[in-house]
Amino acid sequence: MAIKKTKSTAKHSSNGNRRRNGTSQPKSGNSSRTYSIPDFRLEHPDLSVRQTIEKDKDGAEHVRYEVTGNLNAPVPPIRDSTYLDKKQCVEIYRYMLLNRKMEVALENLYKQGKVVGGVYFGLGQEACSCASAYALDKDDWFAPMIRNQGSLLVRGFRASDTMMQYMAKANSPTHGRDGTSHFGDIEKRNMVSPISMLGDLIPVLSGVALGARLQGRNIAVMTYIGDGGQSTGVTYEGINFAAVQNLGLVLFVESNEWAYSTPSEMQYVCKDLAERAIGYGIPGVIVDGTDACQVYDAARDAVERAHRGEGPTLIEAKMMRMKGHAIHDAAAYVPKPMFEFWKKRDPIARFENYLVKEKKWLTAKENSELIADVERVIEAEREIAVNSPMPTPESAEGGVFCENGCHEIKPKYGMPRVKKGTGSFKQTEAAAHLK
Amino acid sequence: MQLTYLEAIRQGIWEEMDRDPSVFCLGEDIGIYGGAFKVTDGFIDRFGPERVIDTPIAESAIVGAAFGASLTGMRPVAEFQFMDFIGCAFNQISNMVAKTHYLWGAPAPLVLRGPSGGYVHGGPFHSQNPEMWFVHNPGLKVICPATPYDAKGLIKAAIRDNNPCIFFEHKYLYRRIKGEVPAEDYVVPIGKANIVREGRDLSIITYAAMVHTALEAAEVLKNDGIDLEILDLRTVSPLDREAIAQTVKKTNKVIILHEHSRTGGLAGEIAAIINEEAFDDLDGPIVRIAGLDSAIPFSPPQEEHYLPKVSDVVREARRLKAY
Numbered sequence: 001m002a003i004k005k006t007k008s009t010a011k012h013s014s015n016g017n018r019r020r021n022g023t024s025q026p027k028s029g030n031s032s033r034t035y036s037i038p039d040f041r042l043e044h045p046d047l048s049v050r051q052t053i054e055k056d057k058d059g060a061e062h063v064r065y066e067v068t069g070n071l072n073a074p075v076p077p078i079r080d081s082t083y084l085d086k087k088q089c090v091e092i093y094r095y096m097l098l099n100r101k102m103e104v105a106l107e108n109l110y111k112q113g114k115v116v117g118g119v120y121f122g123l124g125q126e127a128c129s130c131a132s133a134y135a136l137d138k139d140d141w142f143a144p145m146i147r148n149q150g151s152l153l154v155r156g157f158r159a160s161d162t163m164m165q166y167m168a169k170a171n172s173p174t175h176g177r178d179g180t181s182h183f184g185d186i187e188k189r190n191m192v193s194p195i196s197m198l199g200d201l202i203p204v205l206s207g208v209a210l211g212a213r214l215q216g217r218n219i220a221v222m223t224y225i226g227d228g229g230q231s232t233g234v235t236y237e238g239i240n241f242a243a244v245q246n247l248g249l250v251l252f253v254e255s256n257e258w259a260y261s262t263p264s265e266m267q268y269v270c271k272d273l274a275e276r277a278i279g280y281g282i283p284g285v286i287v288d289g290t291d292a293c294q295v296y297d298a299a300r301d302a303v304e305r306a307h308r309g310e311g312p313t314l315i316e317a318k319m320m321r322m323k324g325h326a327i328h329d330a331a332a333y334v335p336k337p338m339f340e341f342w343k344k345r346d347p348i349a350r351f352e353n354y355l356v357k358e359k360k361w362l363t364a365k366e367n368s369e370l371i372a373d374v375e376r377v378i379e380a381e382r383e384i385a386v387n388s389p390m391p392t393p394e395s396a397e398g399g400v401f402c403e404n405g406c407h408e409i410k411p412k413y414g415m416p417r418v419k420k421g422t423g424s425f426k427q428t429e430a431a432a433h434l435k
Numbered sequence: 436m437q438l439t440y441l442e443a444i445r446q447g448i449w450e451e452m453d454r455d456p457s458v459f460c461l462g463e464d465i466g467i468y469g470g471a472f473k474v475t476d477g478f479i480d481r482f483g484p485e486r487v488i489d490t491p492i493a494e495s496a497i498v499g500a501a502f503g504a505s506l507t508g509m510r511p512v513a514e515f516q517f518m519d520f521i522g523c524a525f526n527q528i529s530n531m532v533a534k535t536h537y538l539w540g541a542p543a544p545l546v547l548r549g550p551s552g553g554y555v556h557g558g559p560f561h562s563q564n565p566e567m568w569f570v571h572n573p574g575l576k577v578i579c580p581a582t583p584y585d586a587k588g589l590i591k592a593a594i595r596d597n598n599p600c601i602f603f604e605h606k607y608l609y610r611r612i613k614g615e616v617p618a619e620d621y622v623v624p625i626g627k628a629n630i631v632r633e634g635r636d637l638s639i640i641t642y643a644a645m646v647h648t649a650l651e652a653a654e655v656l657k658n659d660g661i662d663l664e665i666l667d668l669r670t671v672s673p674l675d676r677e678a679i680a681q682t683v684k685k686t687n688k689v690i691i692l693h694e695h696s697r698t699g700g701l702a703g704e705i706a707a708i709i710n711e712e713a714f715d716d717l718d719g720p721i722v723r724i725a726g727l728d729s730a731i732p733f734s735p736p737q738e739e740h741y742l743p744k745v746s747d748v749v750r751e752a753r754r755l756k757a758y
Binding site: 173174177178182183184186192193195196197200201202203204205206207208209210211212214215221233234237238240241244245399400401402403406407409410411412413415416417418419420421422423424425426427 | 446540
């Protein structure tokens with residue numbers, strides 16, 4: 001019954017008449033704007049997804065998604081980076097390969113029954129994960145989301161760390177207590193562990209920057225949110241807090257088109273999520289999330305802004321989640337032409353072409369050696385992970401509290417230098433809320 | 436020195452900020468205004484706007500920012516204007532802050548504090564006692580002081596603790612009670628209950644404003660020849676199991692008294708602890724006196740009916756004594 005009711009509107013769009021990505025302007029369009037959002041992309045895909053009703057051979061109606069737009073648009077080139085040199089580009093490329101091949105290994109481990117729970121993939125998003133984290137300095141902090149397994153590699157975690165998390169092994173960073181990329185390190189690699197609830201990391205990372213600033217340091221704090229996750233209220237609270245306090249938040253909004261099975265058309269109605277930066281009063285930029293050079297340049301600009309104490313930046317990276325939500329999800333709801341469109345924009349294949357053919361920064365031989373080396377590394381990491389024991393049942397106990405000297409708490413960047421005013425402690429008898 | 440409950444808390448935070456540069460405060464209207472109840476009055480002049488931060492009205496951001504800062508080794512003290520609003524930050528507290536040490540070994544030395552409790556006609560969104568939302572969250576310490584001495588000693592202990600502490604200040608007590616508070620530095624240990632009145636006939640296990648209700652009832656019952664023992668829990672998580680068992684073993688009869696709703700309330704948990712630790716010592720049923728299973732109403736006659744009263748304690752004590 002519900003389907004019939006929606007039938008008349010379903011033909012138009014899933015959420016009204018929003019037009020995205022520049023095919024035509026909405027009524028209240030750009031003419032009234034007094035602002036602009038820098039957009040570094042070399043193409044502006046005009047795809048849009050809507051609900052439609054299909055009849056099967058028995059005449060039964062089914063609601064499906066269909067994609068419209070120029071699905072045959074030519075693939076854009078990689079934009080030359082303003083900052084990256086040959087060596088750095090090759091290094092990012094290597095991390096992207098590690099990221100992808102680690103996920104292939106995880107998929108195989110899953111098929112062999114060695115993974116507990118599901119596997120989450122960042123396929124198609126490797127440029128965004130790796131090049132963004134590559135822009136951070138050592139003292140900066142970050143917190144990945146589930147698809148940013150490449151960021152972990154860039155920040156010095158090993159592939160076996162993530163693999164052991166997925167296999168719930170005793171030697172995993174959380175010793176079996178959590179899986180996936182849910183781990184952190186406040187000592188060396190300055191990483192806050194993600195939680196499954198979306199958006200909560202944004203105020204947390206802002207607080208990390210606040211703590212560092214009280215200790216006399218302007219650091220950059222990078223985290224990520226999807227086009228789905230940004231619908232949460234805490235996303236607003238966190239960005240606004242960073243804006244008001246002028247903290248060095250670098251927020252990547254990863255617009256990857258699908259939030260589990262829901263298209264971005266049903267998450268928001270503004271044209272680009274980067275526009276939200278205007279409402280927060282902070283800079284927002286758009287990059288092609290499948291182009292490592294664009295991602296890096298925007299991230300580096302934002303990181304340097306943070307280091308100068310100039311406040312937060314929102315970077316929207318446009319790309320496509322090239323698998324389902326997790327391994328169990330075949331993503332049958334995604335219109336096939338959409339996968340085909342984005343497959344041609346594969347971040348690794350295009351970066352490889354750029355480095356080998358366009359720039360000639362890698363010979364074909366060097367490239368195949370690099371790939372072979374990455375495969376060797378992943379195989380060795382896989383061995384380590386597989387051979388780690390499972391935790392003992394009793395290791396479920398303990399550690400709820402920090403006690404008996406298990407941690408020493410001290411300011412990471414040095415004791416805050418405090419200025420004390422002349423005020424002294426006086427008793428108050430002021431009028432108070434609710435006597 | 437005689438201090439009000441509010442002044443004792445205020446002095447405790449002030450002294451910790453004086454002592455330790457890594458302590459700072461954040462919350463709504465805590466700066467120039469000094470907080471809705473004036474707990475941080477004068478702090479901004481003394482410690483500066485860097486360490487006394489007025490925030491947007493965004494409780495998840497306040498908790499998130501406090502937590503993030505704590506990961507860098509700071510000791511934030513975040514104020515909730517009313518503890519009722521802590522619900523806005525529940526996910527951040529329950530899923531982010533409380534699980535951190537257990538899951539990935541990061542200590543989170545932060546304090547979330549603010550006024551809770553009824554008897555001030557604050558209505559359903561300014562009178563709640565939401566401590567049980569957090570007692571059922573392993574990884575948090577939940578503190579509910581009843582006296583100026585304990586309030587100061589416990590807020591200092593909470594700030595020095597390496598774990599997230601939620602500190603419920605009873606707003607009815609803020610300026611109504613005064614007590615002796617020593618001038619020298621001291622802390623009251625978290626997780627330790629305190630016998631505030633020794634007695635032989637019957638134990639009342641309670642905390643916060645209800646300690647004073649129980650003390651008043653004890654004076655009435657004295658005339659009946661009933662000698663009440665009153666155990667002030669002071670910390671409701673972790674509970675002092677030993678002190679609970681001790682008082683039951685001594686008097687063999689127990690009333691558990693709290694302000695928040697009966698169902699799923701702390702009394703149920705304490706009754707279970709008594710079953711586990713001192714079942715054979717009971718000479719009568721475990722009695723619960725608690726708020727009604729509804730929201731706390733606004734109008735004074737309704738609020739009075741909702742909340743536990745001295746007369747409730749007197750009535751139940753007489754009934755239990757007869758066993």
